[in-house]
Structure formats: C-alpha cells, structure tokens
Amino acid sequence: LLGQPELYSSKVMAAAGLPVIGTDPPEHSEARRRLASRLGATQLAELTPIITDTARALLDARADAVELDVVGDFSAPLGEHVAGRLLGLDDGQLALVRAGVGNPERPSDELPARVAHALAQAMPAPTPMDRLLWIASTTTTKRLITAAVLLLLDVQALRSRVAGDSSLLPALIDEAGRLHPPEFMIPRLTTAEVTLAGVRIPAGSVVLL
DSSP states (O other), X not given: OTTOTTTEEGGGGGGGOOSXXXXXXXXXXXXXXXXHHHSSHHHHHHHHHHHHHHHHHHHHHTTTOSOOOIIIIIIHHHHXXXXXXXXXXXXXXXXXXXXXXXXXXXXXXXXXXXXXXXXHHHXXXXXXXXXXHHHIIIIIHHHHXXXXXXXXXXXXXXXXXXXXXXXXXXXXXXHHHHHSOSOSOOEEEESSOEEETTEEEOTTOEEEO
16 A cells, blocks of 8 residues: 555645655655755765764763663664754754653654754754654654664574674664564555455545555
C-alpha cells in the first residue's frame, strides 16, 4: 500500500506542515531531494566527530553512576544536541528550543506546532525543513538508539559478537529498526473506494498501515 500513493495518500498528514511527511509524488520526490541536500555525505562527515564526542561526554558523565537512564541520560540529549548542530544553533539557542518543545513524546499531533514555536523563538526564520530535521533527530532517532541498546541488553550472544566486531554495527542498526520500529503505524487517506482483505473501504477514509 505504501507503494500506491495514488490510492493511499500521505496528504492525511499535510496539516503537520512538514516536508516529505504529508506529500505525495511529485511533491514528495522534490522534498526528499531538498532533505538530501541537508544530509549529504559532506554534512554527515562534519557531524560525525560531533556525534562521537557528544556520545562519549554523555556516557563519561554517568561513568560512576549505579544506573543509566538510556533515554533521559543518553539517546534524548544526544539527538537534541546533534539536531541543534545540524540547524546551526548555539548552546543558548539549543536550550531555548529544548525548553519550548518539552517532552516530544506528548501527543504527537501537538509536536509540529510546539517545535515550530520553539524554533521561531530561538532562530531567525526557521523553515519547514528545519522543523522536520529537529523532529526526526529527537524522536525517531532517539527511539532507534534506545531500541538498539535494548536489543543488546536482551541478547548476550549478540552483545558479545558486536563488541568483538564493530563491522556488525550497521546490520545491528538495521535489525533494531526492523524488530522495534520507531513508528508502528502510518496513516494514509484513500483517494477512491478500495477493497482491502475483502473489506470495502470508502474513498476519503483514514487507514492505519
């Protein structure tokens, strides 16, 4: 169904005002190209040492702790810090956005509006792409990091293999996303009457894939 946007449209999510999300081809393809220009090889290469240094600093700060909150102490602040650098925010601007957004896991229909308001308070003329990059870095990425850590904690043999061979990390990330996807349901809008698993669904219906 995801490959049939002419019948199952993403425009049900258009109200969020986020590029890529809420658009169908050809607008979707153009939005993906613009997103790729912000996340190209050069940009990612520049971010890599920032990600590494931030991750190490967050873990070093809890090195003597008895417990570690993987979300609160690691994946959430890591995603926020990287998102801030991706958007060119300094530490003061980043603090403003964090405070303005609050907990991103509150009802998701409020999140784009909260992010838009928070970014507008911290930076001049934020774009819809800026909002998308912040949300993706601080929700989807955070959840994927957490899922990967959970997988390693649950499977001792896997943890030992990855610790002994870092070339397995890309496959680990892919499998964590497959087993514990950051999003479990994707809404679509039917553009015509369809029959799905023997059930007739009228045009203009919201379906959750």
